[in-house]
Amino acid sequence: QVQLVQSGAEVKKPGSSVKVSCKASGGTFSRNAINWVRQAPGQGLEWMGRIMPIFGRANYAQKFQGKITITADISTTTAYMELRSLRFEDTAMYYCARDRDGGRPSFDFWGQGTLVTVSS
């Protein structure tokens, strides 16, 4: 069974950066894209970007271009999402989610979420 386990909650100052990890077990890490989705408190879901580990190539929602970097380490089956220049409105739960096998990008397995709080 595929499992995605994310790093723990973070509290950051405005203007700083945060890096969240997502370790995968089960399945074949390199073949399924890992996506990052965020959810502000009481709000809906927002797709931020994704990476296909086998190619090491990421693509991002335009809104996050220049603010986010997504990477993946095949040797440790871990994906990372770094968010820079944090603002109060970046306070949210951040999820990693895996593309479903063999299909277009809907997400069949999700991490438990990492709460990032931006506070002065």
Added chain:
Amino acid sequence: EIVMTQSPATLSVSPGERATLSCRASQSVSSNLAWYQQKPGQAPRLLIYDASTRATGIPARFSGSGSETEFALTISSLQSEDFAVYYCQQYNHWPLTFGGGTKVEIK
């Protein structure tokens, strides 16, 4: 960017009743649409992909329909564990986008 609009925002239903949730896309997404269920404090769970295919382990009371711009998720007989927020997501165009969600609450 494709805008996904879900309605209603809140649906009040009694256990055992049928619930129909709607999702509209601002332009055609073919059948590249998924539905997710999210309960408080939990990550979303994939229910339906390709507009009408149930994900692994999803009960038959959940069904999806539609194509192009109009989609629906039907829960044939609501169980207590079905009260949650439901999101649609299109994956026909980049960026991937979600609807704003429909909360299904106990009437």
